[in-house]
Amino acid sequence: MAAHAFDNNDPRPSVMSDNSITQPQTERPATWGETFRVYAEPATLRMLFLGFSAGLPLLLVLGTLSFWLREAGIDRTTIGYLSWVGLAYAFKWAWAPLVDRLPIPLLTRWLGRRRAWLLLAQAVIIGGLVGMAGSDPRASLQAVVWCALVVAFGSATQDIALDAFRIESADARRQGALAAAYQTGYRLAMIWAGAGVLWIAARAEVPNAAAYQHAAWHTAYLAMAASMLVGVFTVLLSPEPKRAPPAPPRDPAAWLRDVLIGPFADFLRRYRWQAVLILALIAVYRISDVVMGIMANPFYVDMGYTKDEVAAVSKVFGVIMTLVGAFVGGAMAVRMGVMRVLMLGAVLSAASNLLFAWLGSRGHDLQGLILVVSADNLSSGIASAAFIAYLSSLTNVNYSATQYALFSSIMLLLPKWLAGFSGQYVDAYGYASFFSATALLGVPVLVLVWLASRLQGPE
Numbered sequence: 001m002a003a004h005a006f007d008n009n010d011p012r013p014s015v016m017s018d019n020s021i022t023q024p025q026t027e028r029p030a031t032w033g034e035t036f037r038v039y040a041e042p043a044t045l046r047m048l049f050l051g052f053s054a055g056l057p058l059l060l061v062l063g064t065l066s067f068w069l070r071e072a073g074i075d076r077t078t079i080g081y082l083s084w085v086g087l088a089y090a091f092k093w094a095w096a097p098l099v100d101r102l103p104i105p106l107l108t109r110w111l112g113r114r115r116a117w118l119l120l121a122q123a124v125i126i127g128g129l130v131g132m133a134g135s136d137p138r139a140s141l142q143a144v145v146w147c148a149l150v151v152a153f154g155s156a157t158q159d160i161a162l163d164a165f166r167i168e169s170a171d172a173r174r175q176g177a178l179a180a181a182y183q184t185g186y187r188l189a190m191i192w193a194g195a196g197v198l199w200i201a202a203r204a205e206v207p208n209a210a211a212y213q214h215a216a217w218h219t220a221y222l223a224m225a226a227s228m229l230v231g232v233f234t235v236l237l238s239p240e241p242k243r244a245p246p247a248p249p250r251d252p253a254a255w256l257r258d259v260l261i262g263p264f265a266d267f268l269r270r271y272r273w274q275a276v277l278i279l280a281l282i283a284v285y286r287i288s289d290v291v292m293g294i295m296a297n298p299f300y301v302d303m304g305y306t307k308d309e310v311a312a313v314s315k316v317f318g319v320i321m322t323l324v325g326a327f328v329g330g331a332m333a334v335r336m337g338v339m340r341v342l343m344l345g346a347v348l349s350a351a352s353n354l355l356f357a358w359l360g361s362r363g364h365d366l367q368g369l370i371l372v373v374s375a376d377n378l379s380s381g382i383a384s385a386a387f388i389a390y391l392s393s394l395t396n397v398n399y400s401a402t403q404y405a406l407f408s409s410i411m412l413l414l415p416k417w418l419a420g421f422s423g424q425y426v427d428a429y430g431y432a433s434f435f436s437a438t439a440l441l442g443v444p445v446l447v448l449v450w451l452a453s454r455l456q457g458p459e
Helices: 032-040 042-061 063-071 076-090 096-101 107-111 113-133 141-167 172-204 214-227 229-237 252-260 262-271 274-284 287-293 296-302 307-336 338-360 366-393 397-419 422-429 431-440 443-456
Strands: none
Touching: 042 063, 042 113, 042 141, 042 172, 042 214, 042 229, 063 076, 063 141, 063 172, 063 296, 076 141, 076 397, 076 422, 096 141, 096 397, 107 113, 113 141, 113 214, 113 229, 141 172, 141 397, 172 214, 172 307, 172 366, 214 229, 262 274, 262 397, 274 397, 274 443, 287 338, 287 397, 287 431, 296 307, 296 338, 307 338, 307 366, 338 366, 338 431, 338 443, 366 397, 422 431
């Protein structure tokens, strides 16, 4: 095969079966220059583009879709229930063992295990987005929902393969930097899937026509489908992680046990009773952000913000603040340790939701929107970079795809389920009460981070 454009020939420390890393006998603290130089390494740059591919579908089936549906006149309670499309991400552990071990005919021989699954998942996402573009929620809401489910399934599958690809592409000390680069690409995609969609839809509208025009959204979603080619080309140009392939199964029953039970048994064997605390922390760490986020776009519509205002402030400026937070969080995790930054992110994420309650009392206030979005997205970036690094540290490279999928699924299950009732809560009690309640959901997180940090000991 021809040489890959993104090949990384830098030597890496060996990775042992328990996910520990062999380190030099003597180490000195890294300088700030050495700390930030990791962002220029090929493995980190690959994660920038693959992060873009991962971040693009999420808003298109959740946040941006809720804006589209609200503009089309769909009620908030229905929008809240439709957010359960995102539960596909919470159940990806169910097929993660297949992604971890099952070869895809022809593709795996050509591209390797991780890249084959990445390419297949991206093809599914593109097909689902084209289907959404051709469906009008006023005429057939069911068609939009089914196509959104296809996109969510393809996106969740891409996440499984991509998380394993990231974990296997660098040593443990670089995972914070890879997480920050991943978050950067992810957030850039969210600018495009948020502001880009709104900007394209606004420009595609016919002047002086009806407020809702499906043709504008049709054009915008086709553009998003074409944007997935960034991920396709990155997969084709990237090397497969250099990991030993799984041994061919001699006993099918033993192979099935290793694929389906092995990843979970390994995690319980390594952490024993502490696994309960770890899983509880994972289950609630992002609950404030996830539950609040479903009603953010309907909130903007109901407060009278235009597509261009939401695109500029929330989807561009806000995401830039998230990028700043991701880089700061990644660097802080390298120098200060993941658990300290995890606590900081938890505090900031819960507190920033109270600002939305304040904004709801002011009506259409563009300056207030800028302030609130800045604080919320900066907090989210710090929390996300630390949390991804934390999850990565828990995995065994022998089961990286399945274990990371389990962790990220647990992270979404409870928040996504609660988020489905968010529209009903807003209809009953109003936005101010809703945002305050989501802030209170973050209080148990602080206790769990404190307990986990005490059990883990000094970093």
